[in-house]
Amino acid sequence: MPARTCVIWGPEFTRYDFGDGHPMAPIRIDLTARLCESFGVFDGIEVIDPGVADDDLLATVHDRDYIAAVRRASEDPEHGADPARGLGTEDVPVFRGMHEASARLAAGTRIAAERVWTGATEHAVNFTGGMHHAMPDRASGFCVYNDVAIGIQWLLDQGVERVAYVDVDVHHGDGVEKIFWDDPRVLTCSVHQNGRTLFPGTGWPGDIGGAGAEGTALNVALPPGTTDSQWLRAIQSTVGQVVRDFAPQVLVTQHGCDSHMDDPLAHLAISVDAQRYAMDVLHRLAHEAAGGRWIAVGGGGDEVVQGVPRSWAHLGAGSRHEPIHVSTPTPQAWRDQVHELTDQDAPTRMGDLPPGEWPIWVQPWEMGYNPHSEVDRAIMATRQSVFPLHGMDPYFG
Ligand SMILES: [Zn+2]
Numbered sequence: 001m002p003a004r005t006c007v008i009w010g011p012e013f014t015r016y017d018f019g020d021g022h023p024m025a026p027i028r029i030d031l032t033a034r035l036c037e038s039f040g041v042f043d044g045i046e047v048i049d050p051g052v053a054d055d056d057l058l059a060t061v062h063d064r065d066y067i068a069a070v071r072r073a074s075e076d077p078e079h080g081a082d083p084a085r086g087l088g089t090e091d092v093p094v095f096r097g098m099h100e101a102s103a104r105l106a107a108g109t110r111i112a113a114e115r116v117w118t119g120a121t122e123h124a125v126n127f128t129g130g131m132h133h134a135m136p137d138r139a140s141g142f143c144v145y146n147d148v149a150i151g152i153q154w155l156l157d158q159g160v161e162r163v164a165y166v167d168v169d170v171h172h173g174d175g176v177e178k179i180f181w182d183d184p185r186v187l188t189c190s191v192h193q194n195g196r197t198l199f200p201g202t203g204w205p206g207d208i209g210g211a212g213a214e215g216t217a218l219n220v221a222l223p224p225g226t227t228d229s230q231w232l233r234a235i236q237s238t239v240g241q242v243v244r245d246f247a248p249q250v251l252v253t254q255h256g257c258d259s260h261m262d263d264p265l266a267h268l269a270i271s272v273d274a275q276r277y278a279m280d281v282l283h284r285l286a287h288e289a290a291g292g293r294w295i296a297v298g299g300g301g302d303e304v305v306q307g308v309p310r311s312w313a314h315l316g317a318g319s320r321h322e323p324i325h326v327s328t329p330t331p332q333a334w335r336d337q338v339h340e341l342t343d344q345d346a347p348t349r350m351g352d353l354p355p356g357e358w359p360i361w362v363q364p365w366e367m368g369y370n371p372h373s374e375v376d377r378a379i380m381a382t383r384q385s386v387f388p389l390h391g392m393d394p395y396f397g
């Protein structure tokens with residue numbers, strides 16, 4: 001029997017730091033790890049500090065010229081800006097040690113993939129990863145090296161024939177999609193706020209994969225303001241069916257939690273409760289459709305106190321099959337640390353919804369399509385584009 005799960009973590013991950021004023025502050029993963037520790041999420045499991053990926057691993061996805069440019073910027077930030085490669089931009093400022101910090105995330109997701117594929121553990125969580133915007137030849141959207149694509153490519157290089165990737169970050173998972181666009185072995189699914197209203201402006205329902213790989217990209221482009229039950233309906237009415245039909249050997253999921261209602265950079269209205277629900281749905285999907293082989297990574301998330309730590313502590317706890325109920329109070333010791341480190345008041349419970357509120361109810365697609373709902377129209381557009389390529393009916397089932 002494999003161990004249930006492992007987690008990628010070490011204090012050096014906080015070196016992925018674009019500096020003061022950048023929205024993706026490393027305190028977010030520090031507070032996540034502290035919350036995990038205070039709930040015992042790391043107890044009795046392997047916590048892996050993976051070191052730094054070498055260039056040969058990075059080059060399985062990235063151009064050598066780009067890796068060299070990151071190294072130059074990393075060693076000499078003052079002269080390292082290379083805007084054509086996305087380096088030294090507002091989103092991706094260069095900083096000393098950037099190469100090593102970014103390559104560490106990539107090593108983490110690669111080891112997560114190895115643990116799961118070799119059967120050392122059933123699941124693996126790398127909440128420091130999920131850098132889904134990085135392109136083969138350039139940095140983008142806070143992402144330098146695409147750890148997710150590197151992990152998936154590693155699986156393919158071991159002979160894995162089908163990998164499914166599901167990305168519920170509020171932004172389109174454009175880098176991962178692009179890297180595997182023409183590869184029928186990788187199904188990429190992204191459920192995000194639409195590109196008309198949010199970076200990176202891509203990820204439309206008609207984007208279904210390249211020649212010979214049609215139906216292995218799936219995009220749900222949701223309107224701003226999408227709520228918990230609508231968001232979960234979108235995930236459950238598209239991703240579940242297509243992943244089951246694809247029958248992956250491994251499921252990789254990205255849990256960027258910038259869909260959160262308080263996130264400063266995006267406009268969905270999602271609670272931590274619904275994020276936890278989505279994790280549970282995808283975790284169960286891994287057991288039903290991928291033999292339990294599940295690699296879960298983090299991603300975006302810029303509400304560093306109210307959003308990220310609780311969301312990814314739920315991810316870690318869920319991967320142990322010891323979920324934390326949303327009504328559970330956050331530990332006082334953790335709240336004290338939050339106050340000391342950020343001068344902010346920590347959330348007092350592990351969920352956002354008021355106590356006594358009914359659980360989130362997700363209307364199954366079988367109960368009917370509502371053409372007056374903008375969210376339902378977005379779901380339907382995706383189903384119409386992708387379902388027939390899997391021999392499925394977009395209207396029913
Ligand atoms: Zn994001």
Ligand SMILES: [Zn+2]
Pocket residue numbers: 122123283287292319321
């Ligand atoms: Zn499980």
